Amino acid sequence: MAVKKRAAGLVAAAAALALGLSACSSSTTGGSDSGEGGALSVGTTDKVTVLDPAGSYDNGSFFVMQQVFPFLMEYKPGTSEIREGIAESADFVKPNEYEVKLKKDLKFANGNDLTASDVKFSFERQTKIQDPNGPASLLTAIESIDTPDDHTVVFKLNRENDQTFPLVLAGPAGPVVDEDVFAADAITKDDEIVKGKAFAGPYEISTYKFNELVTYKKYDGYNGGGDEAKSAEVQMKYYSDANNMKLDVEKGSIDVAYRSLSPTDIADLEGKDNLTVHKGPGGEIRYIVFNFDTMPHGAKSENPDEKKALAIRQAMASSIDRAAIAKDVYKDTYQPLYSYVPEGMQGANESLKGLYGDKQGGADADAAKKFLEDAGVETPVNIKLQYNPDHYGPSSGDEYAAVKKQLEDTDLFKVDLQSTEWVQYAKDRSNDVYPMYQLGWFPDYSDGDNYLVPFFYNTEEEPAFLANHFQDDSINKKLLEQVSQPDAGKREKLISDIQDDLAKQLPTLPLLQGNQIAVADKNVKGVDETLDPSFQFRLSMLSK
Structure with missing residues (x-):
């Protein structure tokens, strides 16, 4: 299966390269004919542990995963309601069996096909690795996973009609990864993930400096439950001192400051004419x-x-x-x-x-x-x-x-x-x-x-x-x-x-x-829409 996927990926990558050369030139001006926004800058004091979903269970790491990895299930913006992500359908076919049908022609940013095999691999490797910093404990409801064909995944559960299981699929244990890039029994290094372009979320990572700077580039092949990214590029800057982040958003060096400013800083920024303090x-x-x-x-x-x-x-x-x-x-x-x-x-x-x-x-x-x-x-x-x-x-x-x-x-x-x-x-x-x-x-x-x-x-x-x-x-x-x-x-x-x-x-x-809380330049749109009860901050909804 992996060999076939890789071969298909090489063909797709060649085609994508030809298309990408012209697309790059049009996006450098900060927009495109489709009306998507230009580069956006966001600051945070949260830290990334690792990019591998099997090895991290913290806000900073999951923030990145939400932007770049696909999920079977997602939260509907503005609510805590669940909906299909890369799944075409998902439901209980038996009290102890949750069946997911994948959308057709799903691909990772490297051109590899995204199939049921990747889904099975993604969840089984977490329970196999059992990293103490990972979210494997959320997957204890799974007894086994079957893949009758490339587009069908059947989760056999140890509890009947478990209404929390779809939510688990949308959370920290839910990212679907590329079995041709990730190791089956060990945490894959950040640089290998970025180099392998193992992404299929609204964004892919184009440059990565650990806990310093991440550049997100819109992934044109995204086929999840939400809309495509509204900004062509987002730069994420990591701060060790929240005071510096406050100063940068205040003077316009970054467009958005998200997690975490002190209550005193937030109160001070509420009085600035160029900024909006968004609360959800x-x-x-x-x-x-x-x-x-x-x-x-x-x-x-x-x-x-x-x-x-x-x-x-x-x-x-x-x-x-x-x-x-x-x-x-x-x-x-x-x-x-x-x-x-x-x-x-x-x-x-x-x-x-x-x-x-x-x-x-x-x-x-x-x-x-x-x-x-x-x-x-x-x-x-x-x-x-x-x-x-x-x-x-x-x-x-x-x-x-x-x-x-x-x-x-x-x-x-x-x-x-x-x-x-x-x-x-x-x-x-x-x-x-x-x-x-x-x-x-x-x-x-x-x-x-x-x-x-x-x-x-x-x-x-x-x-x-x-x-x-x-x-x-x-x-x-x-x-x-x-x-x-x-x-x-x-x-x-x-x-x-x-x-x-x-x-x-x-x-x-x-x-x-x-x-x-997010503090943003008054020209930034979409902040209120992503500060919702899902508690997932979606860069794809932001634009200016």
Whole structure:
């Protein structure tokens, strides 16, 4: 198969070369007869680990992959809805079989045919390599992969009607790679990937300096689910200092600054006439975890009392002003989060809003006091609250100082606020050291399931990530039901109902949802359209 592909690729490459010579001259002027935009420049402080999808599972690396690799499934711009990418069709043909039919005449930028063999190769090599920095853990649902012909791929899964599987195909584990360029059992070097032109996304990489500069060139053979790239060329500049990126976008040396400027820098740039600060829904969430064993009146505390422990959680939920923290600490680069699934996701609601505080999203000390009085809790309640100063950003100290002040201003709580560096923090929080503590989360894929199952599906066989001793058989059952529920409306209701159940018990206290932020020259178009709930920044949608 590989020999035939290579032969076909050589013929196609020769033809492409003849066409490309004239195309190059027309694109150097910044446009073409088709109206596509000229060169665009974008800055970031994110870093690339490797270009090989099997060896990286981070924002910086996946950003590049989104631009240059093809995906079987993609997110529809402006939504968190999934659609076909290079797939012509994709669906369950049996409860445990997900069949993908590829579009005809797919090719990589090097001229090689893109077939079912490449798809099978792409996923099997990830599970074979099992790189500790890679996303192979997202592919545990796959039992085997069959390719009946060059255009058909059948994934045999270990869970019936798994509604998250199409989302996995659109995420960090989803890039389809060229089996003639990538190694089957080892990470392929960046330079080999670039030299091999193993790309079939909206762009291909024309020049590459690791974590310094990447030049993207529009790939004319792109045949994914989206439109062709609106800019003929994009230069991506990598910064080690966000201050330098801020200065460059301010003076027009780059057109767009994306990830990550400080809240103070963003607030400053909002006042510049030549710039627009674009904000979109973000997938990152920040929250407090309650350890059901060691929190005040927890199951293994000196005075265990389930009702009193719940009342303390309810009183805390009524005392915290999320909007004030978002504004004062994060300059509105975060927004209040009133439930467990963030805004923009299927099934998202605001389940905490109507239960706690002033029932409009604000704090209410009287409501907090009533929860404690009704349960017979003596005040002030002594709380030990832990946060991390290095893993969740430099503003974590200010964030949790604000939480402490808000709680103590009610005269209902006395807060012992402590911090621990991440390496020790990660060990301590799962070993019952902290009664209450800070965590954050960025999703593996854009779906409510990823904000629920890892945290709250808790059994002896499959312990939850939180390790906070919260377990509810009814919630476990609903979590399993929603994964396999093919009816979108019924699944959305299940996800909403699960959040309502959680809001009554408060195993965690959601605080903030991060906005996606991009600062761009006022002449740049398409930024708002790509800052959507898929959390994928598409260079192909930008132009000037």
